[in-house]
Amino acid sequence: MAPSTPIRVIDSHTEGEPTRVVLEGAPDLGSGPAADRLATFRSQHDHFRSAVVNEPRGNDALVGALLLEPHDPKNLAQVIFFNNVGVLGMCVHGTIGVARTLAHLGRLPAGTHTLETPAGNVTIAGNEDGSISVANVFSFRHQTNVAVETNSHGTFHGDIAWGGNWFYLVKEPSVELHFDKIHELTELTWHIRQSLIHNGITGANSEEIDHIELFAAPTRRDADSRNFVLCPGRAYDRSPCGTGTSAKMACLVADGKLAVGETWGQESIIGSLFRGTFTPATEGGIDGVYPTVSGHAHITAEATLHLDPADPFQHGFAP
Secondary structure (H helix, E strand, O other), rough: OOOOOOEEEEEEEEEOOEEEEEEOOOOOOOOOOOHHHHHHHHHHHHHHHHHHHHHHHOOOOOEEEEEOOOOOOOOEEEEEEEEEEEEEEEOOOHHHHHHHHHOOOOOOOOOOOEEEEEEEEEEEEEEEHHHHHHHHOOOOEEEEEEEEEEEOEEEEEEEEEOOEEEEEEEEOOOOOOHHHHHHHHHHHHHHHHHHHOOOOOOOHHOOOOOOOEEEEEEOOOOOOEEHHHHHHHHOOOOOOOOHHHHHHHHHHOOOOOOOOOOOEEOOOOOEEEEEEEEEEEEOOEEEEEEEEEEOOOEEEEEEEEOOOOOOOOOOOOOO
């Protein structure tokens, strides 16, 4: 029997959403910016992505993160994020998980540090309360009050916004945002996403909108809103979704509903919390924000994964 291929990982969760950081055993992606390495990873090593995050070693909610040497040595590291169906441009909960992993390894010096991601550079910093802050990429509202008609749930209106991934932020969810309605919420948001595709509704440059976000009144006193976020692989986000919180703040600022210096408390469907602040900005003639999102992450496991050549499911499987 041929020896298995070891992959060293550290698992964590950020406000309930899991992250698996790959420390050793990843394929050689060459050198260069994160976007170039992501393209190589996506085109040549999709079997590795599936092996790390899909069953039988993972699950639909798990986000993977390749921890790589930075392209610019002034930065702390480079990170490429992926999930059960593909790669991600940016992942805030995953960045918080990476920061917690680096701290666990003794590789996160005090102060602020820059990580390279395919969506752009982001800054991480630890806070006195044990949370970690991520200064995210430029976020903005692309279109407002966009109607989308579904075959099963009627017509919805929402904003299309970028927060490191593309979001459709629904203005009037027809299902209550309660944890015991996860199945209904998943079906609803999946139908909305498929209807966006069917009707040719996209983000800028015809990029696919692969995250759907619903909102309702919070249940926590320290939150301003409660959300439900459907991720690209049809799993719901257990955390309040950092890129989704970034997109939401960009829309609030565009509507004049969030002022400089105010903090936005975003509660997740499971009751966890992200706190967000922002700095107004304009890029390429587009008004938007630089959001900073804070949350807590916790280490859950250190493990060595094995890809056994004799295992018919060594590269994982997904629905």
